[in-house]
Amino acid sequence: MLKAQYSHRGPVPQDVIEAVPFEAPPLLPGQVLIEVLAAPINPSDLLTLTGEYGLLPPLPAVGGNEGMGRIAALGPGVDSLRVGQRVLLPIGGGSWTSHRVAPAQGLVVLPGEGDPKQLAMITINPPTASLLLSEFAVLHPGDWVIQNAANSAVGGYLVQIARQRGLRTINVVRRESAAEAVRALGGDVVLVDGDDLARRAREAAQGAPIRLGIDAVGGTATQRIAEALGEGGVVVNYGAMSREPCQISPAAFVFRDVSLRGFWLSRWFQQASPQRRAQVFGEIAHAVAAGTLSARIQATFGLDRIKDAVAAAAAGERDGKILLLPNGPV
Template sequence: MKQIRFDAFGPPSQAARCCEVPAPGAPSAWEVLVDVEACAVNPADLARLAGRYGELPKLPATVGLEAVGRVVDCGASVHDLAVGDRVILIGNDNWCQQRRLAASQVFKVAPELDPLQLAALKVNACTALELVRRHATLERGAWIVQTAPLSGVGRAVMQIARHDGLRTLNIVRRSDAIEPVRAAGGDAAIVDGPDLAQAARAVTGSAPAMLALDAVGGDGVARLAKLLEPGGAIVNYGMLSGKPIELGCDELIFRGIGLKGFWLTQRLSRMTHVQRNALMAEAVELLRLGVLRAEVAATYPLDAVGRALRHVDEPGRSGKVYLLPNGPIDSGAGDRQRASPVLAAADPL
């Protein structure tokens, strides 16, 4: 079968290669065998390939935080899953055609749901749910401040916040991003800069903001603190700037601003099986209701992984890039799949 592997850390599109490896074989008593249908490509996947992630594997290794697939075989002791069931793969290392894994490491979903949307739930939607609903008690109408609103997590934050009756103040780097943010569901968008606090007050008036979600780091975090009420919290979950966080001691000491980090991989590892499944069910239900929806940029076969990863790095890319390990799938984005010339094009090995 085909699998994406890498032998050294480096530029993701150069490090990742498509290999032929032995098939995983029949499942043991408590395992299932899954044909992988779709894998969403995330910044964390690229960071792992580049050697800049929070945990790095022993090389050679494979990669892939997200996937959805169909069960093709069940072990003798597996009774709550059946051949043909569609499942979200909870574990990592999913960029391959087949996975054999413990039945406890998959989450069964309704067959009618779009597999491309399901393949983007574990990272973006679950991160957004944890950020919006777990870090502060917010009343309806309250403002949430966030950076990187057009990222996958940022879009999910806007969608969940609107569903929960919350409002989002979205900090962008360029004025031409304001309208796309509003179109994506943001209540307001302002450009970062020295006058950020004044611009924010003009939008929010006297309404308090107690929570800021940051994916960037750097000196912008100090400006975020100025937008929060005393006792507010900043949650950092990304490193887009590549720079250390800057925050004045006076914000922490005199205004009681809290600063903490969030890493979904660590969070999931500390959950019980029941807690993790409850989080997945929460995300799937929001997808079923039409609250959550990820934009689809393009789909690629495994042997075009280099092109897929270069696409992820393209400036101005809108939507997620997916790998389809076993070819085109039936989904709401089917027309986009058929229109993409890269589906039949492979990178030279």
């Protein structure tokens, strides 16, 4: 058994993480042993390694926050699950490991069909995309939404979910080479970011108001999204790829009633009812298992190559997710 562990944080994420052997402890009543099949490396994971994320676990810690696996053993008294069932890993607590002990209660059972690599990514990015589209503005089929970082994992899911809901998307990327992949997912309009973004976005919408703007970049990119919105539009920020504070002109607030909101999935987890969480994850798991919702994967790595995997995830201009396959190909 291997786990990817770090005992300190630093500016270069691959320098602080390493694969170390371990032995799983005996299972206590109510616990199960999960054989981890796949776990992604997300931007939040990298920020946790560098110490820049909003929630940092005590050290030493195992990297990763989401993934999926297969029940390998049942502890005493567990009769609600069976060996071989596929489940989501509990969020947090370290997913970059070959095996994980977890409480049986509350585990989300996954469909028996569907690509394990795709199912491993449903805990963070797909619900983020879904909730960004539903929690901040009343949208109807035919309405326009604009987002930057459209070639990111969240951006890709958002394009697909918006299309399924009948919404139209204006998708902003930093380079033309990233545009075709967004179009292939169903993006209605793809624009390269720039000073005249708002004009080009309004022209693409043909005068229809753009009601919702989604910003993962911060800095002056937030202002460009705000300028594209119609009166009363909402900008929702969920990331800071620029590492800069969001900037919006007071004129947007005062004269066009644009508002700026923030979204953090961890807070939504804390506040949402169990029924609401089950509804969101049930819809996503069904779509992913059916193949109607997916994310691009650039490369997969074993845990023994965790440093290479983290370096690949931290590199710029990727064309898909980096995934760990702790127990070999799936």
